[in-house]
Amino acid sequence: MPLSATTRVTLGLVLLALVCLALGDFEISAHDPWHSLGHLFLGVIQPDFTAVDSLGEALLRTVAFAFVGVGVGALAGMLLALVFHRWWVRTFSAFIRAIHELFWALIFLQSFGLHPLTGVLAIAIPYAGIFAKVYAEILDETDPLPGEVLPRGADRVSKLVYARISQAWPHLVSYTAYRLECGLRSSAVLGFVGMPTIGYHLMAAFAQGHYPTVGALLLMFYLLIGTLRLWVRPKILPLYLLAAPFLLGTGLPIMWANVTRFFTEDIVPAPLRRGEGLPAMWEWFTRLFVDQALPGIWNTLLLTQIALVATGALALLLFPLISRHFTGRFGGVAGHVVLVVMRSTPEYMLAFILLQLWGPSMLPAVVALALHNGGIIAHLIGRRSNEVTLRQDAPTGVDRYAYEMVPRLYGPFLALLFYRWEIIMRETAILGILGIATLGFYVDSAIQEIRFDRAMVLILITALLNIGVDVLARRLRGHLRLRHGVNRQQC
Amino acid sequence: MSDFVLQDAEAHYGATRVLGPLSLSIDKGEHVALVGKSGAGKSTLLSLMYDRWQKQPVALMPQALGLVDTLSVFHNVYMGRLDRHAWWRNLTTLAKPWKRDIDEIVALLDEVGIGEKRWTPCGELSGGQRQRVAAARVLYQQGALLLADEPVSALDGPQASKIMGKLTQGYPRTVLAMHDLELALAFCTRIVGLKDGAIALDAPSETLTTASLQDLY
Numbered sequence: 287m288p289l290s291a292t293t294r295v296t297l298g299l300v301l302l303a304l305v306c307l308a309l310g311d312f313e314i315s316a317h318d319p320w321h322s323l324g325h326l327f328l329g330v331i332q333p334d335f336t337a338v339d340s341l342g343e344a345l346l347r348t349v350a351f352a353f354v355g356v357g358v359g360a361l362a363g364m365l366l367a368l369v370f371h372r373w374w375v376r377t378f379s380a381f382i383r384a385i386h387e388l389f390w391a392l393i394f395l396q397s398f399g400l401h402p403l404t405g406v407l408a409i410a411i412p413y414a415g416i417f418a419k420v421y422a423e424i425l426d427e428t429d430p431l432p433g434e435v436l437p438r439g440a441d442r443v444s445k446l447v448y449a450r451i452s453q454a455w456p457h458l459v460s461y462t463a464y465r466l467e468c469g470l471r472s473s474a475v476l477g478f479v480g481m482p483t484i485g486y487h488l489m490a491a492f493a494q495g496h497y498p499t500v501g502a503l504l505l506m507f508y509l510l511i512g513t514l515r516l517w518v519r520p521k522i523l524p525l526y527l528l529a530a531p532f533l534l535g536t537g538l539p540i541m542w543a544n545v546t547r548f549f550t551e552d553i554v555p556a557p558l559r560r561g562e563g564l565p566a567m568w569e570w571f572t573r574l575f576v577d578q579a580l581p582g583i584w585n586t587l588l589l590t591q592i593a594l595v596a597t598g599a600l601a602l603l604l605f606p607l608i609s610r611h612f613t614g615r616f617g618g619v620a621g622h623v624v625l626v627v628m629r630s631t632p633e634y635m636l637a638f639i640l641l642q643l644w645g646p647s648m649l650p651a652v653v654a655l656a657l658h659n660g661g662i663i664a665h666l667i668g669r670r671s672n673e674v675t676l677r678q679d680a681p682t683g684v685d686r687y688a689y690e691m692v693p694r695l696y697g698p699f700l701a702l703l704f705y706r707w708e709i710i711m712r713e714t715a716i717l718g719i720l721g722i723a724t725l726g727f728y729v730d731s732a733i734q735e736i737r738f739d740r741a742m743v744l745i746l747i748t749a750l751l752n753i754g755v756d757v758l759a760r761r762l763r764g765h766l767r768l769r770h771g772v773n774r775q776q777c
Numbered sequence: 778m779s780d781f782v783l784q785d786a787e788a789h790y791g792a793t794r795v796l797g798p799l800s801l802s803i804d805k806g807e808h809v810a811l812v813g814k815s816g817a818g819k820s821t822l823l824s825l826m827y828d829r830w831q832k833q834p835v836a837l838m839p840q841a842l843g844l845v846d847t848l849s850v851f852h853n854v855y856m857g858r859l860d861r862h863a864w865w866r867n868l869t870t871l872a873k874p875w876k877r878d879i880d881e882i883v884a885l886l887d888e889v890g891i892g893e894k895r896w897t898p899c900g901e902l903s904g905g906q907r908q909r910v911a912a913a914r915v916l917y918q919q920g921a922l923l924l925a926d927e928p929v930s931a932l933d934g935p936q937a938s939k940i941m942g943k944l945t946q947g948y949p950r951t952v953l954a955m956h957d958l959e960l961a962l963a964f965c966t967r968i969v970g971l972k973d974g975a976i977a978l979d980a981p982s983e984t985l986t987t988a989s990l991q992d993l994y
Binding site: 429431432434435436437438439440441442443444445447448449452453455456 | 831834836837838839841842843844845846847848852856857858859860861862863864867868871914918
């Protein structure tokens with residue numbers, strides 16, 4: 287039996303993941319991992335809402351940073367979208383969105399310090415790059431005819447607003463609202479590098495082994511995201527946006543001397559700063575590349591590959607949870623809750639928790655990536671499966687799964703998985719900050735050693751790697767002729 | 778000498794010529810009906826004219842109307858005069874229209890019979906209602922020439938006549954692509970018949986009858 291192109295690609299990816307599995311480090315090194323896991327579960331079941339005096343503040347700051355960051359990002363993204371037909375705007379946007387929020391945060395922490403500006407820019411900059419692309423796509427999809435029948439003398443702003451933005455408005459709003467949810471997750475995670483959001487308090491509670499507080503924080507976070515639609519209404523959104531900048535807290539004042547030094551001296555490669563000329567510069571770069579970038583890239587690719595396949599496997603396994611072809615009404619609701627929790631938890635937060643429980647290795651990272659991304663894909667595929675109508679005498683159980691559903695859904699499934707490839711890689715690199723030897727690890731180490739020039743080069747390499755994977759995934763989708771509507775669920 | 782002249786004009790679709798070469802001029806007071814089989818080149822000729830006469834105040838009512846579904850009827854009509862106001866005034870109008878504009882536009886909407894729909898988004902209207910909104914927009918826009926493609930195709934008898942009357946009175950010159958020959962003869966002063974992308978007939982309406990136009994089909 288000849289194998290189809292889809293099957294060959296799938297087998298190739300799985301085989302590659304198995305090879306990577308043999309090469310990676312997946313040991314549970316913690317003394318008693320199940321013991322801690324049990325504690326965590328107890329903490330979630332019996333959360334302690336009194337323990338954090340600042341629980342309310344943590345939530346408030348998380349929301350405030352998300353609103354200001356996404357708001358500024360959306361505004362800048364809209365401006366970029368209007369000139370997106372220029373190649374340098376497209377390149378610039380691709381570049382700023384290829385650098386993860388946490389890397390931006392690390393950069394600004396070194397210059398602006400623990401000032402709210404750091405957190406706002408860390409969210410706003412990569413989001414502006416994403417908004418620019420998606421807004422430009424949405425505006426492109428509008429009907430050009432209303433613009434053509436406008437009186438010729440109308441000014442550009444009026445033409446744009448009346449003929450294009452007005453048409454695209456519902457799509458722009460729904461995408462921005464979706465991004466706001468992503469922003470809440472980004473904002474929460476910024477706490478792990480010192481911003482006063484949920485992540486910071488989570489880290490502190492873990493450090494003290496105070497699991498009931500951890501449980502309370504996690505539950506509050508799920509509640510916040512789960513009820514987003516109830517408290518974010520278009521009518522009151524302007525009010526939130528106006529109030530949010532005043533609720534960021536004061537942080538520490540910006541030392542402008544530091545800012546100048548950072549951008550004019552610290553990030554200039556050391557040999558150049560010391561005026562040692564190009565040969566020294568080349569040697570500096572090759573050593574950095576061979577000693578740090580290469581191992582970082584290797585581990586990032588290794589981990590990404592395993593996580594990609596694990597994500598796919600988990601998604602295929604879990605989508606029946608919300609598919610009406612497999613579950614009744616009650617089971618469907620339970621399935622939805624499971625998937626919502628999975629996809630609401632940021633990878634970084636999950637990896638942090640698992641790392642605390644299992645000790646450092648690639649295992650927590652893979653599990654975290656697979657749980658979060660698998661949850662998202664399972665949700666989208668499950669929804670898609672509900673659009674399928676089966677004949678009345680269709681088989682049930684495993685036969686239905688293997689013969690009726692998976693063959694129909696496999697194309698969209700692969701398309702979605704390839705869309706997430708770049709995101710998984712972005713996150714894999716960033717998980718290095720937690721101590722797994724991906725690119726983020728080397729970036730973080732360079733920053734700890736106050737070698738910002740090296741950190742910048744490594745961040746640039748990470749960005750290029752992300753762009754490369756995105757191109758590869760697009761090629762593969764083209765090769766397999768996979769099309770899955772426009773999927774803009776990106777975080 | 779008329780400002781609206783086409784001299785040996787052609788239109789191409791890829792490498793194939795789909796229209797012309799043809800010459801045509803529209804004088805003041807002339808209301809021209811373009812008639813002919815579908816595919817004869819009526820719409821192509823209209824967009825060619827709209828393209829050629831960019832410098833003059835020409836209004837266009839395409840067959841697909843070009844309404845913005847998410848905006849209200851009022852705003853769609855207001856768009857006909859976006860060029861008369863500064864951008865900030867146009868933006869303010871999106872949130873809160875001026876009373877003067879409302880009065881003027883509602884009067885116009887009442888004339889075409891959809892005044893009560895003024896704040897309804899166009900996406901919620903029926904085909905006939907949408908066509909009347911587009912008509913109100915070009916009437917509000919004003920200018921030296923109106924180009925309209927099947928402006929009353931979705932309207933019933935009396936309504937179609939009413940709108941045809943308004944359009945031909947509202948502009949000093951009109952070119953209307955029509956498939957309803959009786960309406961064309963009743964409201965237009967001149968009939969231009971197209972066949973395979975060329976002018977097969979060009980005569981004053983009073984010299985023609987629906988029967989004499991059958992050769993075109």
